[in-house]
Amino acid sequence: xxxxxxxxxxxxxxxxxxxxxxxxxxxxxxxxxxxxxxxxxxxxxxxxxxxxxxxxxxxxxxxxxxxxxxxxxxxxxxxxxxxxxxxxxxxxxxxxxxxxxxxxxxxxxxxxxxxxxxxxxxxxxxxxxxxxxxxxxxxxxxxxxxxxxxxxxxxxxxxxxxxxxxxxxxxxxxxxxxxxxxxxxxxxxxxxxxxxxxxxxxxxxxxxxxxxxxxxxxxxxxxxxxxxxxxxxxxxxxxxxxxxxxxxxxxxxxxxxxxxxxxxxxxxxxxxxxxxxxxxxxxxxxxxxxxxxxxxxxxxxxxxxxxxxxxxxxxxxxxxxxxxxxxxxxxxxxxxxxxxxxxxxxxxxxxxxxxxxxxxxxxxxxxxxxxxxxxxxxxxxxxxxxxxxxxxxxxxxxxxxxxxxxxxxxxxxxxxxxxxxxxxxxxxxxxxxxxxxxxxxxxxxxxxxxxxxxxxxxxxxxxxxxxxxxxxxxxxxxxxxxxxxxxxxxxxxxxxxxxxxxxxxxxxxxxxxxxxxxxxxxxxxxxxxxxxxxxxxxxxxxxxxxxxxxxxxxxxxxxxxxxxxxxxxxxxxxxxxxxxxxxxxxxxxxxxxxxxxxxxxxxxxxxxxxxxxxxxxxxxxxxxxxxxxxxxxxxxxxxxxxxxxxxxxxxxxxxxx
Ligand code: AHR
Numbered sequence: 001x002x003x004x005x006x007x008x009x010x011x012x013x014x015x016x017x018x019x020x021x022x023x024x025x026x027x028x029x030x031x032x033x034x035x036x037x038x039x040x041x042x043x044x045x046x047x048x049x050x051x052x053x054x055x056x057x058x059x060x061x062x063x064x065x066x067x068x069x070x071x072x073x074x075x076x077x078x079x080x081x082x083x084x085x086x087x088x089x090x091x092x093x094x095x096x097x098x099x100x101x102x103x104x105x106x107x108x109x110x111x112x113x114x115x116x117x118x119x120x121x122x123x124x125x126x127x128x129x130x131x132x133x134x135x136x137x138x139x140x141x142x143x144x145x146x147x148x149x150x151x152x153x154x155x156x157x158x159x160x161x162x163x164x165x166x167x168x169x170x171x172x173x174x175x176x177x178x179x180x181x182x183x184x185x186x187x188x189x190x191x192x193x194x195x196x197x198x199x200x201x202x203x204x205x206x207x208x209x210x211x212x213x214x215x216x217x218x219x220x221x222x223x224x225x226x227x228x229x230x231x232x233x234x235x236x237x238x239x240x241x242x243x244x245x246x247x248x249x250x251x252x253x254x255x256x257x258x259x260x261x262x263x264x265x266x267x268x269x270x271x272x273x274x275x276x277x278x279x280x281x282x283x284x285x286x287x288x289x290x291x292x293x294x295x296x297x298x299x300x301x302x303x304x305x306x307x308x309x310x311x312x313x314x315x316x317x318x319x320x321x322x323x324x325x326x327x328x329x330x331x332x333x334x335x336x337x338x339x340x341x342x343x344x345x346x347x348x349x350x351x352x353x354x355x356x357x358x359x360x361x362x363x364x365x366x367x368x369x370x371x372x373x374x375x376x377x378x379x380x381x382x383x384x385x386x387x388x389x390x391x392x393x394x395x396x397x398x399x400x401x402x403x404x405x406x407x408x409x410x411x412x413x414x415x416x417x418x419x420x421x422x423x424x425x426x427x428x429x430x431x432x433x434x435x436x437x438x439x440x441x442x443x444x445x446x447x448x449x450x451x452x453x454x455x456x457x458x459x460x461x462x463x464x465x466x467x468x469x470x471x472x473x474x475x476x477x478x479x480x481x482x483x484x485x486x487x488x489x490x491x492x493x494x495x496x497x498x499x500x501x502x503x504x505x506x507x508x509x510x511x512x513x514x515x516x517x518x519x520x521x522x523x524x525x526x527x528x529x530x531x532x533x534x535x536x537x538x539x540x541x542x543x544x545x546x547x548x549x550x551x552x553x554x555x556x557x558x559x560x561x562x563x564x565x566x567x568x569x570x571x572x573x574x575x576x577x578x579x580x581x582x583x584x585x586x587x588x589x590x591x592x593x594x595x596x597x598x599x600x601x602x603x604x605x606x607x608x609x610x611x612x613x614x615x616x617x618x619x620x621x622x623x624x625x626x627x628x629x630x631x632x633x634x635x636x637x638x639x640x641x642x643x644x645x646x647x648x649x650x651x652x653x654x655x656x657x
Contacts, residue, residue, distance in 0.1 A: 023592055024589055024592065026558065026566065026592065026594070027552050027593075028550070028568050028593060028596065029550045029596050030549055030568075030596060030597045030598045030656070031597030032597060033549055034548050034550060035496045036548075037493065038500050039237050040238045040500065040501050041493075041496060041499075041501060041544055042234075042236065042503075043310070043501055043503045044239050044507055044520075044537075045239075045240040045505045046241045046508075047243040047244030047246060048246055048275075048293075049244060049506050049509075050275070050506060050519060051284070052508035052509070052510075053289065054289065054292070055513055056508050056510055057223045057228065058223060058224075059211050059215050059221075059222060059223055059224045060210070060211060061123075062120050062193065062209055064120075064288070065208050065209050065290070066102065066206055066207050066270065067102040067103065069288055070272070074285070075120055075121055075122075078118060079116070079117040080116045080117075081115050082115075084107075084109065086107065087107045088104065088105075088106055089104070089106075090103075091104070091105050098269075100206070100266050103204050103206040104204065104205045105202060105204050106197055106202070106203050106205065108198075108200050109200065110200045111197045111198055112198055113198050115197070117196035119192050120193045120195075120208070120210075122191070122525070123513065124190065124510065124512035126153070126190070126210070127189060127212075128161060128191040129184060130185060132184050133182070133212070134153065134162065134181065134210055135180075135181045135213060136151055136166065136208075137177060137178065137209045138177070138206075139177055139206040140168050140178060140203055140205050140206075141170075141175045141176065142170075142202060143171060144171050144201055146168075146199040147198070147199040147201075148168070149166040149195050149196070149197065149198075150197075150198060151163060152195075153191050154191060154193070155191055161184050161185055161188055162183060162184035162185060164181075164182035175204075189525055212224075216229075223293070224523075224528070226523075226527070226528045228304070230530055231305055231507075232304070234534075235306060236503075237307060237308065237501065238308040238309070238371075239302045239309060241298045241312070242258075242298065242312070243312060244312075244376060244505070245275075245377070247375075248318050248320075248322075250322040250323055251322065252314075252317075252327065254272065255314040255318060256314060257314075258294070258295040258313070258338065258342060258345075259341070260294075261296075262345070262361065265290075268294060270288055270291070271288065271289050271291075272287070273288055273289050274319070274322075275515045279516075282514070282516075287513070296361045296363070299346060299363075299369075300363065302367070303367060311372050312372070312373035312375075312376055312404070313335075313374060314338075315374045316332045317386065320377075320378065320379060326382055326386075332389055335386075335390075339372065339374070340394065341354045342372065343369060345357060346367040346368070347367065348366070370400070371401060371402035371403070371404060371430075372394075372402075372403065373405075373462075374386075374391075374394075374405060376406060377406055377409045379406065379415045383406060384426075391426065403428065403429050404460055405423050405426075405428040405431055406419065407419045407433050410434070410435075411433050411435045411448075423457055429457065429458065430457065430458050430459070430500060431459055432463075434463040435463075436463070436464065436505075439484035440484075442484035442485055443484050444560070445488060445491070446487050446559040446560055446565050447559045447560070449495035449498045449499055450494070450495060452498045458501075459500065461499060462502075463505035463506075464503075464504060465481070465504055465505055465506075465533070466480075466484045466488075468518075472517075475517045476517065476518060477518040477519070477522075479532045479617070481518060481533060482533040482536045482610075482626070482649075483584055483649060485504070485533055486565070486582045486649045491559060493540070493567040493569065493580070494548060496548050504533060504537050505520075508521050510522075511523065519531070520533055520537065521534055522620075524620060527623075529619065529623035532610070532616070532627075535618075536610070539610070543580070543608075545569030545570055545571045547569055548569050551568040551593075564581065564583055564584075564585070566580060567579075567580050570656070575655065575657075576653050576654060577652075577654045579654075580650070582648070582650075583645065586646045588646055589644050590643055591643070592639065593639065593640040593641075593642055596638075598656060599656075600657040601654060601655070601656055602635065604632045604633065605632065605633045605635055605653055605654035605655075606631075607652050608629070608653075609645070610648065610650075611647060612625075612626045614647055628651070635654060640652070
């Protein structure tokens with residue numbers, strides 16, 4: 001039967017409804033809960049890939065603001081009327097400031113506006129909004145107070161669409177911060193910023209930064225509010241961060257080190273992003289991590305959107321697809337110490353070393369960290385050996401911290417079987433399984449967890465996405481992809497006693513700078529939209545429930561019979577029955593739902609349905625082309641007739657009285 005469905009899914013691009021509708025009799029045993037659904041069940045996974053952080057959610061508009069890219073002037077152009085040798089120099093003060101060694105030294109010869117200047121191109125341009133306030137800041141020092149900076153935002157024809165003047169008023173040997181705000185009078189998708197110099201003599205410049213005034217919660221130097229809002233709207237149970245492969249690094253020197261990402265931003269040491277060079281066909285030579293979005297900001301984001309923080313730490317091993325570099329066991333202690341210190345950073349009080357760092361950054365209350373991941377997609381006996389050392393140390397000091405452990409890159413095969421076995425012996429709290437597979441795999445695996453061990457380690461579906469076509473550029477977020485994920489997710493929900501958490505991956509992609517597709521949310525400099533996959537994730541998350549109840553067809557879980565998939569749960573907080581049904585076939589069905597064990601039930605329920613052509617996508621122009629439509633549905637004699645259109649996903653909520 002699954003084979004027949006595959007054929008239909010693969011060959012059908014436009015749905016065609018059959019006129020003779022089959023009736024399925026489904027029974028929901030409302031009073032027989034089988035599992036508890038954890039509040040963390042549906043979450044999100046943030047990785048700085050596809051320009052997700054710099055050039056994405058981190059709202060900084062200036063690329064290479066501190067001249068630390070490999071090519072120090074990448075992103076910048078020097079504009080001059082007449083070339084003068086040495087008038088713009090990149091100076092390296094390596095010994096004095098190892099974290100932010102470079103700055104720009106500009107020498108002006110009675111410069112007037114238009115004689116000498118810099119242009120920053122932004123991250124594939126700068127998104128400029130009419131009427132929006134822009135906040136420019138800069139670090140500078142100069143022997144005499146003589147410099148004026150003329151700031152201009154320009155469109156693609158170099159027309160000025162917002163400008164201001166910033167006078168640098170301090171003189172001497174130390175660095176000062178200057179800032180100015182101004183408004184734009186046009187909307188431009190791919191603008192740039194000019195800085196023209198006026199004055200005579202030398203000025204040193206660093207950390208040249210521009211943020212829009214509408215950051216999330218209006219935090220200076222904050223995040224893009226449209227992107228955070230899309231996350232907040234999902235009400236995710238957790239946020240896993242910062243990766244993914246960037247945790248591992250292509251070698252150990254490139255691994256993610258959280259301690260380099262906290263404290264004043266000018267002291268956060270920039271690093272190449274591993275996705276800069278990962279795919280030859282999608283190289284991004286200007287992809288670096290400034291860490292303006294660092295661990296403090298990740299924790300704060302988690303708190304803002306009501307999600308549990310799930311940081312992932314390097315386990316002493318770099319990416320095994322790249323260098324496979326690892327530290328000898330005798331040198332593992334600093335890695336383990338990073339994990340212990342992270343708990344202190346998140347939860348410790350002001351009298352602890354790392355707790356004080358958090359307090360000094362403006363968050364006196366603890367972040368209440370409850371879990372962390374050790375390693376990303378690491379594998380082999382080397383991983384297990386290192387994990388054991390982490391587990392002993394972390395559980396010894398913080399017995400209540402749950403540890404998420406890697407099962408490698410694939411959900412089956414020798415590597416997986418070995419890790420799964422070893423991790424279960426170690427009584428790992430969570431085993432992180434990743435599945436980037438075709439839609440057929442997701443449909444075929446809706447029963448994956450039906451026969452998993454019900455005790456011991458829980459599963460974390462840490463990364464998954466349905467890939468319709470691995471060809472670069474064709475692997476799109478179609479309704480087929482989202483529908484197959486929805487079918488699979490009914491299986492995760494049915495097995496909530498086995499699967500404690502799950503998250504789609506990756507989260508964000510900049511339409512002009514992506515390396516990996518499909519992705520949950522696509523952005524340009526001005527807009528962001530959720531894909532059909534996003535809409536599915538959101539429907540599951542907003543209709544989570546707290547207890548699983550059985551829903552059956554001919555006494556069996558509904559997991560692919562006639563391409564139908566279903567799960568049901570009770571939301572104890574609202575006393576509602578929630579039923580999810582995926583019809584992955586090209587036929588419409590009448591589903592007669594009989595609700596057993598119900599005392600009293602409302603006469604009407606709320607129905608949210610998604611249905612579309614399998615190739616349909618969302619876009620900037622049509623962001624909700626594939627999105628849920630709400631209606632009401634009648635309930636008579638504890639029975640519901642739920643008509644499911646071809647290729648549809650329906651979520652039904654009914655009040656139990
Ligand atoms: O999500 C993209 C990448 O896929 C992640 O970095 C990695 O964990 C996985 O291989």
